Amino acid sequence: MASSLHCVVLFWLVAFGLTAADTKLDCGPDYMTLVWTDSRSQADPSLFRLGSCLPTSFTPREVVFSVDLSDCNFRRLVSGNELNYTNDLFYTSSPDSYVLPFSLPVVCSYQRPKDWSPRVYDPVFSTYGVEDLVFHIDLMNADFSGPAESPVFPLGSMIPIMARVEQVTHQPLVVLLEECVAATTPDLQLAVDVYTIITNKGCLVDSKTSRSRFEQRLETSVIQLLLQAFKFGGAQEVYIHCTMVAWDPNGLDETKKACHYVKDHGWVLLDNPMYSSLCDCCDSTCRSRKARSPGAGNGLVQKAVIGPLTITDLA
Known part of the structure; x- marks a missing residue:
């Protein structure tokens, strides 16, 4: 205490x-x-x-x-x-x-209390109802107040994407986007080429060369991404493949975070800029802590696909 x-x-x-x-x-x-x-x-x-x-x-x-x-x-x-x-x-x-x-x-x-240690999840996840978590990821309108009216975006415009987790009967969780890539196929295994958007356990690397960014959270169970529309080869259709994670909001670390790059400031941690040092690994390798990292089979991780999106030339 x-x-x-x-x-x-x-x-x-x-x-x-x-x-x-x-x-x-x-x-x-x-x-x-x-x-x-x-x-x-x-x-x-x-x-x-x-x-x-x-x-x-x-x-x-x-x-x-x-x-x-x-x-x-x-x-x-x-x-x-x-x-x-x-x-x-x-x-x-x-x-x-x-x-x-x-x-x-x-x-x-x-x-810090001398006897304090990080909380570790009980391996029996059904005890907490985690198996019943429901993830959502959607294209949204400009102010995130509702779904997008069209999947067509002009080159350079902002694509609003919102991910959330339903947790009515669960302990509070924070939703994170661990990985996101763009591909020309709905099946990532069949993709010939991919464009990396988020990698390294939550680093929005696209923000280093564009206006892409995370929006300030209003709820821990929701994360909002503004992705600047880009030209992906000569493809007419683009699919966004993401890995979403629901995690203990008190357990953020280098492997569970949301970081974006801010010009003249460097990497910034979305959930608390004072602890942006958790993002220092975004330019190298953010290493997993296997003892605390959940596996895909326990309901904390969910893969999803958005699309097809069409990116049009401004002219």
Whole structure:
């Protein structure tokens, strides 16, 4: 339990003209209280979210979150001698607002307990109902609010792809895209040539040479990918083959992650940019930890195909 540990608070708020906001964070043994105050009342307080949680209370000038660290999709990460509970403060904005949407990290950091060790899944996965997980991956419209109306995309445009896992009766899981490639056939084994999009256990390598990127999560069970449409030889039809993984959100490491490349910043970890060092292996080899890596037969891994897509010339 964190109650016996020394607490360190880390929170920063510098974006989109909100530097005048006063923010107070209190990290308790197993809870946290965040108070966001802006005397200039630039933002609509009802539009704030802490992870998956709505404000506990708010006034025109103040937003309060008083939540347990077991709620709101807090992520637990261990780095060295620190045990960190991390989340994101979201502001979703509104169409007529001049305050832009933003996302900022919230971190409560404790001394790592001497007897702490990573959680390992019980090999009897049916105990947790994991065998019944249902994965989905779909082409979406531009704002991810519904399915795409057409599988035809102009060269250079953005292709919205959303993967999710249904987990109504399961422990909270984070969905990741471990591998994605493009091919000209629905059967990858028959493909003569493939184009790598995501590889190395979650590295969006296409983002190094394009505008492709992961979108900020609103739920751990959903991941949104914006893929820049590319020309794949002279083929009229393209299929996207992906491997999806459902994993413990507290167990992210070099083999279970979502990383994309940001110009002038390098590799960035989607779920917590403060731990982007997990992405350092994206330019080399991200090694598996066999003792903790699940196999394809236990329901945590699912392969899927999207397509056919048609990429058209702009002219």
